[in-house]
Amino acid sequence: MQPTTLVILLLILMAIAYQFGMRRSVAVAGGPKNLRSLHSRPNYYGYYTAIWAGLPALIVVGLWAAMQGNFIIDLVIADLPPDVRSLPPERLGLWLNDLKNLAEGNIVSGEVSPALRAGADHYLSLQQTAAAAMAVVVLVIAVAGVSFAMKLISPKLRARNRVEGVVKVLLIFCSSIAIVTTLGIVLSVLFEAIRFFNMVPFMEFFFGTEWSPQTAIRSDQVGSSGAFGMIPLFAGTMLISLIAMTVAVPIGLMSAIYLSEYASSRMRAYAKPALEVLAGIPTVVYGFFAALTVAPFVRNVGESMGLEVSSESALAAGLVMGIMIIPFVSSLSDDVINAVPQSMRDASYGVGATRSETITRVIFPAALPGIVGGILLAVSRAIGETMIVVMAAGLSANLTANPLESVTTVTVQIVTLLVGDQEFDSAKTLAAFALGLMLFVVTLILNVIALHVVRKYREQYE
C-alpha cells in the first residue's frame, strides 16, 4: 500500500472516529436533551476521538517512512554475497545505487549481474513486506486509538480543553518550522563547508586571488590544485552590486520622494503600482533581458565609442539588476519617508521653506537611518541575486574593477558547481557550500543590521 493511500485511509478513519466520538458523548450524557451534563459540546468529543485515531498513527507513519529505507538496505546488505559485502564503502554505495535503480525500473549503469538481480528482487520483496506491515500496524494503532478514546469519553472529560491543547501544540510546531529552516540552512551549509575546509585550507579560500575549481576533478588531486581563492568572486559580486545600487538608489529614492511629496494622488495611484510591476517580474526574465537585449546594447555602444566591451560585461548585468531593485528601494524609502511625522513638514513649511528644502533638509535627514536600512536590504538582495548574473555575467573569475570586463559572482559559481553531474565528495562540489555559507553569513549580517536599524527608526516615530 502506498503511503499516500494509507494517509487517505487514515483521514477517512478520522472522519468516522469523529462521528463515533460525537454519538458516544451524546449517549453517555443520556440523550440529546441532557447535553448540559457534558463538559464540552459533543463535536469536541468527536474531534477528541478523531485525534486519537489519527495522531499516533500519523506519527508512526512518519517515523516508519523515515527509518524503513536504511533498515531495508541493511537487511539487503546482510544478505548479499560476501564478495560484494567486502567492497570498499564507496563502491558498495554505487553498487547499492545500481540495485535501487534496477528495482525501480530505471536505467542501470553497466551490466546487470545475477547478484545484482537477486539483490534487487530481495529489495523489492522486502519493500512490499515493509509496506504491508506498516499498513497493518498503522491501522491497528488507529483503531486502538479510537477504542481507547471511546472508553475515555465521559461527561467529566474536558474534551474541549484537550482538543485545544493538541491544536495549540500543532500551532507551536508549525511556527517552529521557521526556526528549523534556519537551523537546517546553517547546519547543512556549515557541515558541507567544514568538509570543504578539511580539503582546502581556510586561508587559501578567504585570501586566495585565483579561482579555478575545474582543476580538481578527482578527490585525490585535492590539495595539489590551489585554485579556491574566493577574492575574485567576492570582488565580482561587489562590482555588480555596486553598479546595481548606482542605478537603483538614485532612481528608487527620487521616485519615492516624488511620489510621496509631489505627485497628485491620482498620479500616485497609477505610477506606484506601475513601478511595483518591476518587483513582480521573475528574475529569470531580467536575466533574459540582460543577456539578449542589454548586453549587446552595452557592447555596441561601447564599441562605437572605441571601448573594448565583453559580451558578458559586469555593466550589463549590474544595470539590469539595478532596474530589478528600483521598486525595492522605492517602496522601502516610501515607507520610511511616510513615517516622518507630518509635524516635521508643518514646522518646515511654517518658517517658509520650499518643498525641496523641506525634503532635503528636514525629511531626508530624519528618514536617513531608515533609508540606509532599506539600502542595506537592497544590497543584500543584489548580492544574493542569482538568475540575472547566471544568464548575463561571465564564468571566468577576473579580478578587475573595470565594469566593461566580464566578472563572475559567488552565486554564479554556486550554480555552475552544482548543476549537472556531481560527486558529493569532491572539493569542487563542496566549494559551492562554502560559498553558500559565505553568502548566507554576509546577507544575514546585512539583514540583521538593516532590520534592526529600520525597526529602531520606526519606534522613534511611533
Place this chain on the structure above:
Amino acid sequence: MNNPDTNKPRTIDLVNQSLARRYARERRFRRLGLAAITAGLLFVSFLFISIFAKGYTAFWQTEIQLRITFDEQMIDPSGERDPEVLGFADYNILVKTALMERFPDVRKRGDRRDLFGLVSTGASLQLREIVMADPAVIGTTQTLWLTADDDIDMLVKGHIDRERDESERRVNDKVIAWVDALEADGALGSSFNINFFSHGDSRDPEQAGIAGAVMGSFYTLIVTLLLSFPIGVASAVYLEEFAPKNKWTDIIEVNINNLAAVPSIVFGLLGLAVFINFFELPRSAPIVGGLVLTLMTLPTIIIASRAALKSVPPSIREAALGVGASKMQATTHHVVPLALPGMLTGTIIGMAQALGESAPLLMIGMVAFIVDIPQGAFDPSTVLPVQIYLWADSPERAFVERTSAAILVLLAFLLTMNLLAVILRKKFERRW
C-alpha cells in the same frame, strides 16, 4: 519695522533677494524626481515591449502544404491494419517522397538533405497520427499542411536576413528559392502554434512546447500551496494570538523576518543537502521543488497573515470571549475568518513569487532536459522559469522567440494571480 535694529534690512527683502534662486532649485529638484519616475516607468515599458516584440511571433507556426501519398506498400504491406505495424511504419519516407515530387529537379545528395530539411522532423509524427486515427487514408493522396523546420519558420517570419552573405546565414540561397517557390504556389502558410502549448521540451524548436514545464510548475505549486498555506496560517495564528511575548517568540519573529531576506539560492542549497542527499527524495521532482519553495514562501505568508490578524480589532476577540468562548474558539470562529481574505492575498502573492522562482530549483536538479510531460509530483520535471532559462541558453534563433513567448505566458499567469490578489483585497477590504 519689527526689527528693533533699524540698520538691518527687513527680512522680507532678504527673502525676496534669494527667492528666484530657491525656486530654480525647487524646479530642478522636482524635475529630478519626475525624471526618476519616468526612467522607472520607461524601464518597465521597454522591458515589456522588447519581450513582446521578440515573442509574439512564436504563437504562429509556419506550415508547408504538401501532397502526401499514403502508399500502402510503405505503411502496411500486409494490409491487416494492425495498429502495431501502423505505429512503427516509416512515415518520414512519405514526407521525403512528397518533397521530391514537389521539387523533382533536386538531384544532388547535399541538396536533397537541404530539401528534406524544409519540413520539421515532427512531420512524420503528424502523418502517423493521421493514419492511426483513420487507417482509411492509406492508399489515398491527401493535401496536408505540415510543420515547417525552425529555420524556415525564422526565414518566413523575417528573423533571418536575406541580404546577408550566404555563408553567414543559417539557410542557403537554394532553400530560399524553394521557400519562395512554395510561397508563390500558396503552399506556405501559418497557423496557431498548438505544439507550443501541447508539447514538452524538444531539441527542435518547432517541436518544443511549454506543456511539460507548465505541468511541472503546476505540481510544484500545488505541493507548495498545500504545505505553506496551512503551516503559514498556523504559525501566524500562534504568534499573533497565543504566543506569550517573551524572548523565544522574539527570536522566532526576528528569524522569520531574516528568513524572508535570505537569498533564494541558499534555500536551494538546503534542499540539495537535506531533501536530496539526506532524505534521498528523487532529484528533479516537483515534490522536492515544492518543499523548497514552501520554506521560501513561508515567511511571506506568515508576515502577511500576521498583518491580517493584527488588523482584526481587539473588540471582536473581547466580544467572543465575553460570551464565554475559549481563546481558541474566539480565534477559530471569529478572528481567523475575518482575517482570511488578507491571509489569502498574502498566500497568492507568495505563490506568485514561488511561480517565478528558478534559482533554488536549479540546485535540486529541476534543470534537466525532460521531454515527457510529468504526470505527478514525483515525476522528473522542470518548471516554467527554468524552461525559460534553458531555452535562453539554446543557440537556435527560433528559441529566442519561444523563450520570449514562454516569458509572456509566465507573465500572464503572474498577472492573473496578482490581479486576483488585488481583487480579493478590494472586495474584502474592511475599515474598522
Place this chain on the structure above:
Amino acid sequence: MSSTTVDEEVLMAEEIESKEGVGGADLGARADEIGATVGDYTVDKPRMTARGVNVYYEDKRAIMDVNLDIAENQVISLIGPSGCGKSTFLRCLNRMNDTIDVCRVTGEIKLDDQDIYDKKMDVVPLRAQVGMVFQKPNPFPKSIYENIAYGPRIHGLARTKDEMDEIVEVSLRRAGLWEEVKDRLDEAGTGLSGGQQQRLCIARTISVSPEVILMDEPCSALDPIATAVVEELIDELRQHFTIAIVTHSMQQAARVSQRTAYFHLGRLVEVGPTDEIFTNPVHKLTEDYITGRFG
C-alpha cells in the same frame, strides 16, 4: 507621511471635531441662529485683515463668512468650542492649509494691504512674514543650533557664521531659552523637555523675524509650569510681533490677549477687547461659553 494619509487624518480630525461641535450646538444654538458678528471686528492699525473668508474641505464648509482684523503689536486670542474652526481660520493666515489637497479658501485675507491668496502671492516669503507655532512641539531631529538656524539659512538671512550665531542667540534669548541651553547648542533639540521644546519652536519661528506669529494652542501639550513660562514669553513678544493665538483655555486668553474673538460652528460670533468679552459678553453663545455651559 504621504499627503493622502495626511488628508485623511486631517479630515478625520475635522470630522471628529465637527461631531463634537454638533454636540455643542445642541446645548447652544443652531448655526443659523448665530447671526452676524457682534462687536467691532475692525481695528485702527491692522496688520492683517480678513473679509468674507470661507473655508471648504471638499464640500464641507468649515468657516463661514468671517471678517476679522488683527492689530499690530497686540495679541488676539481665538477661542471657541472644539470644531468651531478657530484653528482652520488661523491656518488660513499663512496659507498652511495649502498643504491639504482638499482644502479650499475663498474671500480675502490681506497682510499689509497685500492679498495673500492672490495668484501672484508667494507662500514662501509669506510664511517668512507670518510664522507659526504648532500645538505639539515639533523640533527637527537636529541640534538646538540647527533648529534655530534652519529658517535663516534657507532664507539666506545670514551672510557669515557670526551673523548666524547672533541670530541664534537673539532668537533663543527672546524665547527665554538662552540661559538654559547656551552650553549645549550642539545637543539634539528633541532631547529638551516639552516646555523647552515649545520655546525652541517659538525661537525657531522668530529667528526669521516674522511680522506676525500664529500660535495654534501652543500650550496644550505642556504642563502648568511650562505653560506659565510660555504665556509670559508671549506677553513679552508682543512688543516686537503681532500675535494671534488659538487657545482652549479661557484663562489663558484672558491672561495673554488684548482682544478676543469667539468662534462657534465656523462663524465668528463675537469679537472685542478681552476684558469686555470676559466680563460682559453680548452674544448669548459667548456668554454660555464663557460661563462654562459648554465647551
